[in-house]
Amino acid sequence: MIKKYAGPLGILAFALVGGIAAAAIVPTIAGPHPDGTATTPVGQRVTPAGLQTRLGDLPLNSALSPDGKKLLVTNNGQGTQSLQLVNTANHKVDQTLKYTSPESLYMGLAWSADGTHAYASAAANSKIRTYSYSAGKLTEGPAIQLPTKNPDGLALTLFPAGLALTPDGKRLVVADQLADAVSVVDLATGTVSTTSVGHRPLSVAVSPDGRTAYVTNQGAKTVSVVNITAAAPTVTGTLEVGLHPNKSVLSRDGKTLYVANGDADSVSVVDLEAGTSSPIGLAPYKNAPIGSNPTGLALDDQGGRLFVSNSGNNDVAVISLATRTVTGVVPVGWYPTSLAFAGGSLHVTNAKGLGAGPNNGPGHPNPESTTGTAENQYSGSMIVGTLSSFAVPTGDKLQRATAQVASNNRSSTASGEVIPRRPGQASPIKHVIYIVKENRTYDQVLGSLGRGNGDPSLNLFGDESAPNFRRLSKQFTTIDNFYADAEVSANGWNWVASANSNPYAEQMWPANYSGRKAPYPSENAAPENAAQEPDNTYVWQRLAKAGVSFRNYGFFVSNTGGSFTAPDPVLDAQTDHDYHGYDLNCPDSSDTFTPLKADCGTPRVDEWTKDFTANVASGTVPSVQFVRLPNDHTQATRAGKPTPKAYVADNDFALGQLVDTVSHSKIWKDTAIFVTEDDAQNGPDHVDAHRTLALAISPYTQTGKVDSTFYSTASMVRTIGLLAGIAPLTQFDAFATPMSASFTSTPNESSYSVVRPPYDMTTVNGANAPLATEVESQNTTTEDKIDEQLYNQAIWKSVRGDKSAMPVPQHHVIGSGSVSRPGDADGDGQ
Structure with a gap:
């Protein structure tokens, strides 16, 4: 079946391959397209599988409720941040709690084992937000305050990131990203104990016995092993993984830790008993340079497959743990960040969804206006995140999905007589x-x-x-x-x-730009900003x-x-x-x-x-x-x-x-x-x-x-x-x-x-x-x-001038409804 639509600069055709929209002609401009696909600014095509749910500004993490019925999503963008509850049965957003700067959210999320409470990091506010959950709704309660001064009385910004509860629900473990520390909160007394770990800790996984926390150090290539049973947490070891580890997940038996290495394009499989680590490569082709930028991980219900969100490739890799190989990839939205698997379905948050589109509507960016730019017109906050939900394809369907991703991310070989086709070829340009x-x-x-394709009404500098x-x-x-x-x-x-631009920079700049206390992640920033080794x-x-x-x-x-x-x-x-x-x-x-x-x-x-x-x-x-x-x-x-x-x-x-x-x-x-x-x-x-x-x-x-x-x-x-x-x-x-x-x-x-x-x-x-x-x-x-x-x-x-009229807005983003369907939900082509 072929779907056709009249794009802004021509007719574009898309063939539905196994429920995934496959572009037959390369779109000519960036941004969302009316059929639910998109083109990123770098030129990649975005053809997300399954059902698409509209989220907030830059969803960076998600957490599935214990019964699998609700997905908790934290939106951590430059504008209004929000916490959302998504119904996994009908894929609709049931609740949105909004926070404007200086109030904040960040990547950390956790549910209590009985599903009656939830926790969310508020990095800029040095606290953990707490919520009670009943009758399908979250209600915010008193926050857990984290230290704002060190033992010497100097100001301290812990910037809490990843969260994990101990299995007994009595302690909350917090990765303090800007303090290079980890904190353990006694939920009964509110006591907070903190100790140093590696550089820029991001995520936390807690062992099934509740005795050990594994903290990924995003600014390094290590995982800190922390004993959390004593009155004060103690680092007992350091595990070597790939460069700039992001999220991690533990096997059910607690013997294996899987770590997404954001700037090594790999997943580290860590044998926790032996203390050894081996990588599974995520490069899309042999000898590919860095750029897959893996972020999130999830295991299936049986523990036989590992799923990895490749933010740079706009796909999810399916890994067989029996063979420790990638068996295929599935296309999702632009910049996938987190994964949750339950009931046979995979839920993927896409931080940049289908992209931006035009920003020439009322309240658009204007250097000399007397009113503020609207959030939905500013490039830093206008992009709407999405959730892709689908049954993971297998067999031939997975191979078709893999071929679609390869087509979406094809390598260009265009060249001419002046620009060399390959490095080292002759050119008259010296x-x-x-x-x-x-x-x-x-x-x-x-x-x-x-x-050229210009709009004279928007020309300010002639x-x-x-x-x-x-x-x-x-x-x-x-x-x-x-x-x-x-x-x-x-x-x-x-x-x-x-x-x-690596995951550290992508998750940090919105908080920096919105006055939420994050450092500037570019130019003369620390080595964690380097998307490869700092000298390369x-x-x-x-x-x-x-x-x-x-x-x-x-x-x-x-x-x-x-x-x-x-x-x-x-x-x-x-x-x-x-x-x-x-x-x-x-x-x-x-x-x-x-x-x-x-x-x-x-x-x-x-x-x-x-x-x-x-x-x-x-x-x-x-x-x-x-x-x-x-x-x-x-x-x-x-x-x-x-x-x-x-x-x-x-x-x-x-x-x-x-x-x-x-x-x-x-x-x-x-x-x-x-x-x-x-x-x-x-x-x-x-x-x-x-x-x-x-x-x-x-x-x-x-x-x-x-x-x-x-x-x-x-x-x-x-x-x-x-x-x-x-x-x-x-x-x-x-x-x-x-x-x-x-x-x-x-x-x-x-x-x-x-x-x-x-x-x-x-x-x-x-x-x-x-x-x-x-x-x-x-x-x-x-x-x-x-x-x-x-x-x-x-x-x-x-x-x-003060009285100048704003141009009429044009929007080509995903519709205002909560769910769209560019392909089928389960990948079966029906």
């Missing part, structure tokens, strides 16, 4: 410059370009403030179907630099290992006494320490706004020009350059600061100057400049909230054509890798389509001349600027410490 800016959508800058970007788009190639693989900067910079994650590390020269201007640096240094010694060794990192007080280009602080030094593009000119003169221009131009982020309507248009114009002028300089140099003939944003969170887009700006500037792209090929951040990383001669970093850039369609084999070596934006770049916001008072209190010292929703509205109103 030099690459990779420029990353901050937080703009396609429609914000190119919506009114007059070509020829007055972004003339160079717009002119470069026309003169070279207009790339109108390019997506950021991230929702915000915190995971955006991971994608920019490593073509991946980032593109510059791969370049260094391959002997490819590179130079860094502002990527992953911090200001250390006026010198900009990178914690990574490999990057720091090739960093221009005089190039100013992220700091909105300092201009990107000269002769624009006056620096807002004394130590700005040389404007960014001037410092780059000085270094570049010297390298050209000495014949030492590196093969790859990383250049950060951050000022299009803006400070919205903050009084006394440049207006949004002034910031964007400063940023645009710097970009134009850089291209002008390169195009008039002797290396122009063999150079490609790639430009994009780290994410698209600060504006509306009529196609999808992830769609963003991209440029490919080279004599080989100076065609004036429109390239509507589906690209993403990973595509740009892959293209740079192919030109530099290095293999893909992860499964995502291995999968992504190289940007070869933007190139032609016939070069046009005409130079580019910079245009000075006509907007007065010295213009500052007045005290009466829209939302100036509210914006004044925001932290702009580092990226995205602000209330993005407030900023988006302020910027829109600054450009369009």
Whole structure:
């Protein structure tokens, strides 16, 4: 049977294979599709099996009630967090308890053995929420308060994560993620005892006899073994597992612990009596790079099969424990996070469901608006999580499901005469410059370009403030179907630099962005943020290992006494320490706004020009350059600061100057400049909230054509890798389509001349600027410490005026009903 629908850019056909929607034609744009399928920003197709239930913002964990009738789900996104009860018989949400910041939830969930009580972590609030359950409803009771000071009286944020009850129901074991500790709560007295474990503990499993807790250390590659019988818990051993373990599950007899290793793409099978561990690989094909990113685990009722949610592959792996092999995979929603198995059915929470879709409705992100951005319009909170419920297929049906996943996550081999098909092949491009800016959508800058798929009503920055970007788009190639693989900067910079964002970063950034006390999981963060080994994650590390020269201007640096240094010694060794990192007080280009602080030094593009000119003169221009131009982020309507248009114009002028300089140099003939944003969170887009700006500037792209090929951040990383001669970093850039369609084999070596934006770049916001008072209190010292929703509205109103009308919303997300059915529930094709 074939289902057809008219997509936004054409007719797409889907064949139902064993109850799973199989795309016969690749969708042309990202986001949800009307038939219940979707396309992720990286280009993967999402064809979830079974029944789909609409959940909340970023469901990260679930727990099945003892009788199997209710599934407790914790939604831990950037916006309103919630606890939900799902009826496993009819797949409907029976109850939703909402929590707005600073109130919080997190990953920890537990039921009492008799099903009359439940517990949920409230990480930002240093407490465990307690609930009584009767007549099908949860009622919140007094919370269990955790310590907020250490024994020396210093402030302490335990940030409780995973929870587990002892079988007798008397003690609750808590993984204290930010304190590198585990706590045991005596539920009768409320006494809390705490001891140190490994780095960033996440989940807890308790032995059947209630004597031992096994705590996965997500920031390491270990599991701490904790004796919980004494008055104070004591670590009695440490088990070696794979890198960055996530959730774990114990066999019924308590002899075997299974651990999902998020950045090793494996499950560790730990023999607890022998203290030994062996891995089961989850890579989708032989020699695949990292990217499956397993998160959750569940055993079937008989203990013969283990199920693993592969968040990077949007599937569930079915493992035979008799043979310890993956027998197949089943497609689910985007970014599966947890699993529960009961009564023959598997229930899978999908953190990102079917994706975002457009965010151009009322309350959409607008830099100068006087009202806040609606949660359902902000890229960081608008995505609706889903629950996929189905009977796990076997035999031929499982193999068809496996084939569907392989099709969904197919590897692209597109290439041309300029972009190599494989690393190491010849190309006329010898030099690459990779420029990353901050937080703009396609429609914000190119919506009114007059070509490409733009919406003029959403264009905020036109020829007055972004003339160079717009002119470069026309003169070279207009790339109108390019997506950021991230929702915000915190995971955006991971994608920019490593073509991946691991489970630690994905679960942490929403709490960071919403004022819920989590650390910023990107750039100069701790090693747990590295999606592979810390010395082998980032593109510059791969370049260094391959002997490819590179130079860094502002990527992953911090200001250390006026010198900009990178914690990574490999990057720091090739960093221009005089190039100013992220700091909105300092201009990107000269002769624009006056620096807002004394130590700005040389404007960014001037410092780059000085270094570049010297390298050209000495014949030492590196093969790859990383250049950060951050000022299009803006400070919205903050009084006394440049207006949004002034910031964007400063940023645009710097970009134009850089291209002008390169195009008039002797290396122009063999150079490609790639430009994009780290994410698209600060504006509306009529196609999808992830769609963003991209440029490919080279004599080989100076065609004036429109390239509507589906690209993403990973595509740009892959293209740079192919030109530099290095293999893909992860499964995502291995999968992504190289940007070869933007190139032609016939070069046009005409130079580019910079245009000075006509907007007065010295213009500052007045005290009466829209939302100036509210914006004044925001932290702009580092990226995205602000209330993005407030900023988006302020910027829109600054450009369009307080009375500007908002465009009519367009929604292509899963319907408002609680259940949809793209395929059959049990995988039998009926």
